[in-house]
Amino acid sequence: MPKRKPAAVHTDDKTCKEISNLLLDYVNEDLTAPVKRSFDRHLKICPDCIGFLNTYRKTISTTQSVPVEVMPERTRKNLLGFLRQRVRKLRRG
Amino acid sequence: MVGMHNEALQDSPTTAANQAPKKGYRKPAGKFPETRALRSYENEAALIKRLQAGDEQAFETIFNKYSPKLYNVAQRILGEPADAEEVIQEVFLTVFRKAESFQGNSQFSTWLYRLTVNEALGKIRKSKNKQKEVEYEEFLPKFADDGHHAVRPVVDWCATAEEQYAGRELRQLLSKALNQLKPIDKSVVVLSDVEGMSDKEIAEILDLTVSAVKTRLHRARLFLRGKLAVDLGYSAA
Numbered sequence: 001m002p003k004r005k006p007a008a009v010h011t012d013d014k015t016c017k018e019i020s021n022l023l024l025d026y027v028n029e030d031l032t033a034p035v036k037r038s039f040d041r042h043l044k045i046c047p048d049c050i051g052f053l054n055t056y057r058k059t060i061s062t063t064q065s066v067p068v069e070v071m072p073e074r075t076r077k078n079l080l081g082f083l084r085q086r087v088r089k090l091r092r093g
Numbered sequence: 094m095v096g097m098h099n100e101a102l103q104d105s106p107t108t109a110a111n112q113a114p115k116k117g118y119r120k121p122a123g124k125f126p127e128t129r130a131l132r133s134y135e136n137e138a139a140l141i142k143r144l145q146a147g148d149e150q151a152f153e154t155i156f157n158k159y160s161p162k163l164y165n166v167a168q169r170i171l172g173e174p175a176d177a178e179e180v181i182q183e184v185f186l187t188v189f190r191k192a193e194s195f196q197g198n199s200q201f202s203t204w205l206y207r208l209t210v211n212e213a214l215g216k217i218r219k220s221k222n223k224q225k226e227v228e229y230e231e232f233l234p235k236f237a238d239d240g241h242h243a244v245r246p247v248v249d250w251c252a253t254a255e256e257q258y259a260g261r262e263l264r265q266l267l268s269k270a271l272n273q274l275k276p277i278d279k280s281v282v283v284l285s286d287v288e289g290m291s292d293k294e295i296a297e298i299l300d301l302t303v304s305a306v307k308t309r310l311h312r313a314r315l316f317l318r319g320k321l322a323v324d325l326g327y328s329a330a
Contacts, residue, residue: 015236015239015240015241016236016240016241016242017236017240017241018240020234020236020315021311023311024307024310024311024314025307047246047247048241048242048245048246048247049242049247050249051246051247051248051249052234052242052247054249054251055247055249055250055251055318055321055322056314056315056318058250058251058254058318058321059267059314059317059318059321060286060314062263062264062267062321063267063271063282063286063287063314063317064286064287064289065260065264066169066264066267066268066271066287067264068165069164069165069168069169069174069177070161070165071160071161071164071165071177071181072174075164075174075178076160076161079156079160079178079181079182079185080153080156080157082182083152083156083182083185083186083189084149084153086186086189087149087152087189088149090189090190091147091149
């Protein structure tokens, strides 16, 4: 009879606090393979950390979707006009 | 110039890593992007040389190219269009006056961002109407002694946020929370999550270590997440 493979024992199981500290590297895909495996293993048994991860990601995507502050054309023209004058003065010394 | 520190005027060494685009960053589409990038690099190098020789046309080209992005960063950090305008004015005067101090050791855009963020932070430091700083702690996650979440269940409010708020309203809540961050943390979030820069580029711009950038970014995101949770009626923890 073939020997049964022993069940894997994980000595690096993480707490929610440790998971929270790894979130930034996890979303950037910067975790090493063993740490990522440990992270994913925790997610499988912890709905709280799944909720936390999802809302952390939602916060990032909301920040990324904040619209660009567009410089009004009038401001751009005024600035350029002012800078032209100052630059000419500076060039004249 | 007032508020512009000497170290802000220097460009720091270039590395391959700090020029690498951030994950998820969309490269401009093109048939031959590498050739285009090279051509663009050569054009920019020539433009900078002309600027350093005092060429007004080169100065205007650089102003037209970079001022919209720098204005966005300045306004995000300062919150007021008039302040952002003043910052852009000071930055471009410095660009013309100190162009020779740019030695090409970092990307030109990095130098411009560095000048802009330093000028904006200097303006906040000197401001008489300083915003009262919000304590982050109240909005950060809490953990029990065994390391598990102290408040359970942690609610996944993503769907609720979509259902109850139009995207625009959610972004307004986020913008309000963003304005409550400490200025340096706000700069990190703006450069990372709004401008899409890598941690290494941000470290160079803000004269911080990469590790310090990551710590500030993570804490700031946790605070923003906590603020959004509370605004939506849930626990920040």
